[in-house]
Amino acid sequence: MNRKYFDTTPKTPRVSPFGIFVDQAGYYPDSTKKAVIPFECDRFEVMDINGEVRYSGNTVYAGFDKASGDDVRLADLTGLSEPGNYCVKAGGRTSAMFRIGDDVYEDVFAKTSKAFYYLRCGCGLDERSAGVWHHGRCHTAPAELWEDRNVTLDVSGGWHDAGDYGRYVTAGACAAAHLLYAFRLFPEAFEKQSLNIPEKGMPDILSEVRYELEWFLKMQDSEGGVYHKATTAFHAPFVMPEDDTAEMYVFPVSSMATADLAAVCALASGIYKPYDKAFSEKLLKAAEKSVDWLDRHPEFIGFTNPEGCNTGSYGERDDHSNRFWAYSEMYALTGELKYHSKLVSALEKDFPLTALGYGEVGGLGSLAYILCKQGKDANLLHRLKNLFRRRSDELRAKADECGYGVAMYSADYCWGSNMGLMTRAMIFAITDIIFGDRSCREYAERHLHCLLGTNPLGISYITGVGEFRCNYPHLRPAFADGIEECIPGMVAGGPNGYLSDPFARTVIPEGTPPMKCYADDTASYSLNEITIYWNSPAVFVLAYLCSGS
Ligand code: 9MR
Ligand code: ZN
Numbered sequence: 001m002n003r004k005y006f007d008t009t010p011k012t013p014r015v016s017p018f019g020i021f022v023d024q025a026g027y028y029p030d031s032t033k034k035a036v037i038p039f040e041c042d043r044f045e046v047m048d049i050n051g052e053v054r055y056s057g058n059t060v061y062a063g064f065d066k067a068s069g070d071d072v073r074l075a076d077l078t079g080l081s082e083p084g085n086y087c088v089k090a091g092g093r094t095s096a097m098f099r100i101g102d103d104v105y106e107d108v109f110a111k112t113s114k115a116f117y118y119l120r121c122g123c124g125l126d127e128r129s130a131g132v133w134h135h136g137r138c139h140t141a142p143a144e145l146w147e148d149r150n151v152t153l154d155v156s157g158g159w160h161d162a163g164d165y166g167r168y169v170t171a172g173a174c175a176a177a178h179l180l181y182a183f184r185l186f187p188e189a190f191e192k193q194s195l196n197i198p199e200k201g202m203p204d205i206l207s208e209v210r211y212e213l214e215w216f217l218k219m220q221d222s223e224g225g226v227y228h229k230a231t232t233a234f235h236a237p238f239v240m241p242e243d244d245t246a247e248m249y250v251f252p253v254s255s256m257a258t259a260d261l262a263a264v265c266a267l268a269s270g271i272y273k274p275y276d277k278a279f280s281e282k283l284l285k286a287a288e289k290s291v292d293w294l295d296r297h298p299e300f301i302g303f304t305n306p307e308g309c310n311t312g313s314y315g316e317r318d319d320h321s322n323r324f325w326a327y328s329e330m331y332a333l334t335g336e337l338k339y340h341s342k343l344v345s346a347l348e349k350d351f352p353l354t355a356l357g358y359g360e361v362g363g364l365g366s367l368a369y370i371l372c373k374q375g376k377d378a379n380l381l382h383r384l385k386n387l388f389r390r391r392s393d394e395l396r397a398k399a400d401e402c403g404y405g406v407a408m409y410s411a412d413y414c415w416g417s418n419m420g421l422m423t424r425a426m427i428f429a430i431t432d433i434i435f436g437d438r439s440c441r442e443y444a445e446r447h448l449h450c451l452l453g454t455n456p457l458g459i460s461y462i463t464g465v466g467e468f469r470c471n472y473p474h475l476r477p478a479f480a481d482g483i484e485e486c487i488p489g490m491v492a493g494g495p496n497g498y499l500s501d502p503f504a505r506t507v508i509p510e511g512t513p514p515m516k517c518y519a520d521d522t523a524s525y526s527l528n529e530i531t532i533y534w535n536s537p538a539v540f541v542l543a544y545l546c547s548g549s
Contacts, residue, residue, distance in 0.1 A: 003479065005238055005523055008507050011472045012520045016458025019093030020044075020075070023449035024466030026104035028545075029081040032442050033100075036404060036454055037073040041091030044075035048084055049097075055080040059090065065403030067410045068456035069513030072403030096453060096467040108452070108465045109542035111489030114195045115535050116179075116208050118477075118487045121167060121241065122156035122215075129197055133487045135477065138241030139165065143230055143248035146306065153250055155230045158215025162531035163474040165244050166231035166311045169219055170322075171533050173260035174358040176212050178426075178536035179205060180267050181367060185433055186547035202275040205539075210279070213268055216261050217286055224293030225253035226261040228303045231311035238522070240480045249309075255294065255301040256314075259322035260361065262290035266329035267368065284333065291330050291339075294323060316359050320349035325365035332372030343369070344380070353384060354391045356423045358533045363427075370434060385434050392431040395424050396443055404455060404515070405446040410497060413514035415526050418461055418494035421447050422537035429544040441545075448541055451491070456515050462538070463530075464488025470520040474529040479522050490530040491538050494518060500526035 021036040037044065037059055046055040059073040075088055081100065088095040118125065118133060127134040142152040158167045159175070183190050183205055190205045199207035219227045227250045236244035269283035305313045316322075324346035331339035343365070356363040366384040369376065395407035402408065407424050408417070425447035432440035452460045453468070460466030463473060463486040471486045472478070478486045497514025499505045503523040518527050 003522070005479070006503060007521075007523070008503070010507075010519070010521070012459075012468075012470070014457065014519060016096065016453075016468045018096045018458055018468060020088050020090060020095035021454050021456070021458040022088060022095045022098045024096045024098055024453040024460045024468065025108050026099035026101060028104065029083060029100055029102065031078070031445055033077045033080070034405065034454075035075040035077065035088045035095055037075055037090055038068075038070040038456065039073070039091060039093075040071075041073065044088055044090035046077050046080055046086050046088050048086055054082070054084075054086065062403045067402070067408060067413060067513060068404060068515040070403060070456050074403075096458070105448075105542055105546050108462060108489075109189070109539070109546050110193060110195065111464055112462065112491065112535055112538045112542060113193060113205055113208070113489070114197075115487070115489035115491075116159055116175075116212075116532065117195060117197050118489075119159040119532060120211060121158055121160050121165070124242075126198070132483055133477070133481065135240055135481070136242035138244065139248060141245075141248060143250045146249045146251050146309075153218070155215070155218045155227075155248070155250055157218065158212050159532050160241065161312065163476060163525060163529040164231075164235050164311065165241055165476065166229060166235075167215065168229040168231075168312055168314050169216060169226055169257035170228070170260050170314050170316075171312075171358045171531065172212055172216065173257075173264040174361060174364075175532035175536040176209050176216075176264050177267060177361075177364050178356070178533070178540045179209050180264070180271055181364070182540040182543040184271060184371070185429075186543040189543040189547040202272075206272065206275060209268070210272070213265070213283065216265065217282070219250075219257070220261060220286055220290060221253060224258070224289035225297075226257040226290060227251060228254040228257045229311070229314070231309070233309050233311075235311055236476065238476050238479045240477055243480075251306075251309075252303070253301065254303040255297060255299070255319040256303070256316050256322045258290045258293055258297075259319055259326040262287045262294065262326040263322070263329040263361070263364065263368075265290070266326070266333045270333050287330060287333070291326055294326060314358065318349070318351075320346065321351040321355065321360050321362040321365065324349075324351070325361045325368070328365035328368040331374060332368045335374040340377075344377075347380075353387050354427060356426055356537065357419065367430065388427060388431050388434055392427050392440060392443075395427060399443055399446060404450055406450045407443075407447075408515075410514045413495045413497045413517065415496050415498070415500055416493045416531065416534055417496060418451060418491055419534045419537060421451055421494070422491075422534070422541055425541040426537050429541060432544075444541055444544060448545065451538065456513075457518055459518070459520070461492045461494050463490040463492070470528065472520050472522050472528070474522055474525045489535070491534045492520070493527060493529050493531070493534060496526050498526070
């Protein structure tokens with residue numbers, strides 16, 4: 001197959017061929033199930049695969065939905081709980097097939113978890129684990145320090161960040177932390193999961209995250225500072241990773257990368273202890289070294305791309321949330337009071353304490369504090385817990401007024417909006433865990449339903465999942481391998497009303513409602529790239545929903 005990179009003929013229809021929108025992975029038997037019908041009609045029917053009507057009802061008008069520009073009707077099929085395969089019919093149109101069953105999310109949970117394996121750098125992917133998507137060893141040559149080309153370092157390993165082949169510490173730390181917290185909170189979901197990766201001896205997800213952690217350790221300098229990223233000077237062309245042989249560089253230390261490394265290594269040290277004591281010790285030492293560096297460097301050392309480099313910059317305005325996260329994880333791990341006073345001082349700065357992103361990581365610090373076994377300041381504990389409560393209440397109110405059932409304002413449809421969608425679902429999962437509030441589950445499910453097809457384009461934003469799904473992400477190997485079916489389990493960035501790349505500006509008509517600003521096309525990096533930290537919140541949410549807890 002020979003595809004062109006910038007080809008404006010749609011690869012998949014821009015709107016689902018099905019006119020009624022459902023979660024294409026399906027629904028649990030006892031869950032709320034609502035199909036979205038964006039046109040006028042009074043009655044709906046649910047058919048099984050033999051074409052027999054198994055359920056029917058009246059649609060309910062839910063109003064005009066601003067982000068999608070749709071007049072939305074809902075078909076509530078919650079009353080149908082018998083396991084099976086179905087589709088919804090109304091007004092002469094039909095939905096994609098969906099399943100009702102106790103295990104409907106196992107496949108998508110496994111695929112989104114396995115996605116990290118496919119993004120491994122510094123090794124080859126062999127056919128036994130990677131199937132048709134196997135490829136040769138990539139990016140193994142020593143890298144040069146950007147600021148002193150005479151120094152070379154071995155920084156091989158870790159995951160490719162995204163559609164590009166760069167590796168960035170802050171982005172990686174966020175993704176690894178989502179996965180580690182998912183394991184910590186929902187271990188039973190992972191214990192039964194088999195990802196068919198080469199390593200053995202611990203739950204597969206931990207082997208996978210270890211692959212990234214080993215790379216973090218290589219990114220720490222002798223003083224404890226952490227290099228911000230390892231990338232080539234410019235983004236590679238759309239070739240296989242083993243064919244990207246341009247010089248690799250290691251870019252200067254940033255205080256965000258240093259704090260994030262301390263945080264994620266401290267978190268991991270506690271989690272890997274029962275499986276590998278020596279590795280856990282190593283992580284603790286690395287975390288201590290970086291946190292000591294933070295003490296010696298109270299000033300913000302940010303990052304901007306130097307002249308002559310166009311790869312991602314992941315610059316941040318400050319490092320407040322990163323430092324809080326680092327001290328909070330160190331306190332949770334060691335119980336040492338000095339870390340408690342440092343985390344309390346870090347809280348004097350103003351930053352969001354429930355944010356779970358790659359830039360603002362305050363929510364991860366809050367989670368560390370809330371979950372830790374060490375003595376806690378009752379007022380602070382109360383404050384942090386209630387911030388999650390308050391945030392989930394706000395999100396719930398917004399989700400209830402949205403035709404598609406999600407807590408997203410028009411402005412939230414930005415670059416990587418599916419991360420926003422999934423971190424909102426994470427807030428509901430966390431609120432359920434903290435307060436035992438089971439009503440949160442439905443809200444987490446709704447955000448997943450939206451990702452998997454209950455959206456105004458009727459598309460599943462995860463490759464390899466659903467009858468009508470994205471298949472042409474901005475992901476170098478997926479384009480270069482010549483295989484028609486995309487590597488499965490990759491979460492696309494999703495709708496972005498700001499039209500932030502030339503392809504998006506060419507194919508999306510001006511005035512398109514933000515929730516419909518999407519094209520399943522390789523050339524659109526602002527609509528259809530994939531990243532490790534867009535996959536990781538989806539894995540967290542799926543672990544929650546698959547854990548039965
Ligand atoms: O995910 C990042 C998104 O929030 C920003 O708006 C965008 C533009 O700065 O950059 C995204 O990050 C990219 C990174 O810089 C390099 N690897 C691919 C990432 C996803 O597009
Ligand atoms: Zn690589």
